[in-house]
Amino acid sequence: MNERANTWEFGTRQVVYGAIGAALYGVFSWATNIFPLPAAGNVTFRPAVAVLIFFGAAYGPWVGLLAGIIGNTLGDMLTGWGVFWNWSVGSGLMGMIPGLIMAAINDFRARNDIMKAVGWGTLGIIVGMLFASLTEMFVGGIDLNTALLGYFVPAFLGNLIVTVILLPILMIAFAAVAARRGR
Amino acid sequence: MLVTWKYRLRNTFIQRLDPRTRFIYMACVIAALTIPEIWDYRIILPLFVISLTLYLMARIEWKDVRRTWTYIIVLVFFIVGLNGMLSGRGGPSSVTSIDSPVVFMVGWVPVTISKIWFALIQIMRMLTMAIPAIMIPYTTDPNIFGTAFRRMGISDKVSFTMDLAFRFMPTFARDLTITMDAQRARGYEMDKLKGGIVARIQRLAPLVIPVVMQSTVTGEEVIDAMDLRAFGTKPRTWLKELHYQPRDYFMIGLGVAIFLTCCILKWGFGVGGYFVPEWFSRLFA
Amino acid sequence: MSESPLVIENLSFQYRTRPEPAIQNISLELKPGEMLLIAGSSGCGKTTLARCINGLIPRSYRGKREGKVLLHGTDVSDMQIADIAQIVGTLLQDPERQIVASNVFNEVAFGPENLGLPRAEIVARVDQAMERLRIEHLRDRETFNLSGGEKQKVALAGLLAMNPSVLLLDEPLASLDPASAYEALEVFRSLADEGKTVVLIEHRVEDAIAARPDRLMYMEAGQVKYLGPIEDLPVEINHREVKLPADWVVKRVRQMGEKIDKPDFSPNTLQGDPLIVFENVDFRYSEETPLVLQDVNLTIRHGDLIAVLGPNGSGKSTLVKHTIGLLKPTNGRVLIDGKDTRTVSIAQIARVLGFVFQSPTHMLFAPTVREELEFGPKNLEFKKDAMEKAVAESLSTVNLKGLEEYPPLGLSFGQQKRTTIAAVLAMRSQVIIMDEPTAGQDYANYTHFMDEMCRPVADGSQSLVAANFAATMFITHDLDLAITYANRVLLVGDKHIVADGPPEEVLKDFDLLMRYRVRPTSLLRLNVEMLPQTKRFLAAEELAAYS
């Protein structure tokens, strides 16, 4: 097991997990477009988001940021929905913000550490999706209502629910993996 | 489930463009319309035509883009167009001016000529900016992204992250397929997700967890492999080379020209603001 | 650069997170062109030693390090990683995880690119390395869809492009089929002949011998037990920890005077009633691609313990995926208990037939072993008490009792493997099918695992699988597994089943095997030799009972 990095370090480790996070985010976003997933109204659920936030929380802000930006871009490349910079940056923020508490998480099994991750993950979702929706406002020339109701709310709800459900499961599983590898 | 990129070598003018050129041109068009806040159809229409021409030049097969376009159209027409028509907000305030004649009512919401025109303009304006973005997946080889980033001044490490991610996607897609088979062999049925939303999302764990956890293990070995090959110890040489060709200078020139023209027209001559042309109003007379 | 390329002086290392040292005062000196084979059971410190040599220790892995590792006279801990990288080239176990570029050319160029060399030189080095390994034809291929053997050659080329004087190969054969493994060993030998110092880490001494290493170093619990020529490897070395040639094993067992009684002869019951039937099955993955299976006819019967052999890409996995309905035949049909797989859901088939995938990490996800085992039965809508009974029983069958509440992902590889078996057991399937159950595990682990699964227990009663399943089928690249455990062998080659029958019949045709890239092993040769006495194929230890 290699050394655990401190929050703002940026070396091979961050490059590799940034890339892996991005690849996973891309693949899962793409897969959810192929396989039927529960959806309510125009709220779609993307497990990819939980994975992204997990990578942020587990490997730090740089990893989260890169995984989000690159992952979203590659995901769009794969599905073919054009490449929209503002949603990529939004995803980046969504992964980066939970990364800020990486250092504060010592036990991925512990209830309140999981809470921390979910909390900051939620913050990430809010900031990230707000950014993306509001930029649509300036770029698309839509009004605040449309931005909030048409873009932000559905994205936020979907991502939040997925994260609240899947992030803890991911963290608990990760705790076991990490333990096995003598970290 | 194999990863198949939308990109196919078509060797069109658009495709031969340097990826950087695409980004720069796209940025120019977006800036041109948003920064000086252009709402004048006499400017937007030509730009829309240019975007459309570029799109047609790319010779993207329709079967490839059908899904995308349906998605975009729905989005643009319903969320943006309809909303613009009803509320009329999002653009300049003049759109909602009361002296514009009401065409019909939706419930208690008056739909004025001005609002209708605004909706049309807005849709065209969005598409003008969206089309260059929509083209990218079909005309850009993701393989080249890393190099392109590097040449746009982004650091070695970040640029390589792009390449590495690209390298891993097929691997994880395959892992996902294998995991899916493995779980189905245990009676797990993706399409038969019972229960409420929570239960159904929980049912995704058997697919997500194995793939993600395996990837975290893989990572540790990749780190070693890269350190052992001196990654990040010195400034890298990037084997792939990118050189601007005349066509690139042309496109960038065009982009910049568009941007400057819009700025000058708007701020220099006050042209480009929102207004409803006579002939359009007359349609409703 | 006059000093010998690699000198180790009583080196010890203890991982920061471990109470005990991983390796203890190891000393050795290697000359240019010398090849050292390092063998030892899992966890004995081989990889740790490798990490000390290539500088990952002390750089990436923290801990207490004593002693010296000198590369051409300078200690690694005083060198830049960039400099070490140009002296020591390290090949990791799984090439899949070593390859960082999307296409072959960039992969080979990766190292030199990192050194910031001028383009012209990089290209020259890459071409040279590829030429050296005769893989020029792969130059423009994507790394993703290379075969295992090709992947490894590419990874190796990536190292040669840094032209190192020391090559460090950590279990390079683990993920290769025998034929590719043999080719790889030939390459390693030739590199040594060119004056490179080669350190080859490998459990399967028998296979590694093909590379004609000059010396063998045998490790146990972090210490060197033996260092010298392979021939005079002392008999104390445990032949269950490392894979030795069969005749050596026999010699050892005899010398150690281990008491081996002749196993009681249980004839193959090929006349059992049919469970799975293939009727002229053709299959292709898509209209564009050619047939992968053609006119396959096969009947799996009660009492079968089938080993499926065949080269990479011959269609083994495709074949077994038909048995569980993951794939449906393009033409012909597959019947399970008389039902056409097209007419029943996979879930229904799962009640009859359990499929264990190669890597446990592809299916383990639950927070506890119990929940992991309950997953299948829940999907099949077992009644609660029926499920609990099934789970409890399968747990004890694979002796994982006591680990119910333990997270599967935290278990050792062997335990994870058994968890996957238990997960299938819990579904009460009659037939169990395993795709390469031993791939990527070390020798001691997988023989142990297979013994547990397939070997009749001491008191002459049935094996675990025989007791719990009507029939068993496993795909393997390890001929010895087929010899030791199977009562029926399928040889799959170019779209067809080219041979089907008891091992004693199918495997004695060496030309046939060679034609399908299956290399006869020393165990096979010895068995064929002794067949007149033994009447059937046996494990090496058992052969010792005959003279």
Ligand SMILES: Nc1ncnc2c1ncn2[C@@H]1O[C@H](COP(=O)(O)OP(=O)(O)OP(=O)(O)O)[C@@H](O)[C@H]1O
């Ligand atoms: N990163 C690590 N952190 C802590 N302990 C470790 C680490 N890597 C290995 N160990 C421990 O050091 C000991 C030696 O491990 P090592 O990997 O060197 O053995 P090995 O001979 O390579 O085993 P294998 O044949 O399975 O590869 C083992 O007890 C292992 O648990």
Ligand SMILES: Nc1ncnc2c1ncn2[C@@H]1O[C@H](COP(=O)(O)OP(=O)(O)OP(=O)(O)O)[C@@H](O)[C@H]1O
């Ligand atoms: N999902 C797939 N789509 C298309 N072709 C495939 C797919 N899976 C396998 N193939 C092709 O089918 C052939 C048989 O593959 P299969 O995996 O069954 O071989 P195998 O005998 O299991 O090989 P190995 O020993 O490497 O596991 C190969 O040529 C392979 O390239």
Ligand SMILES: [Mg+2]
């Ligand atoms: Mg090892």
Ligand SMILES: [Mg+2]
């Ligand atoms: Mg296979």
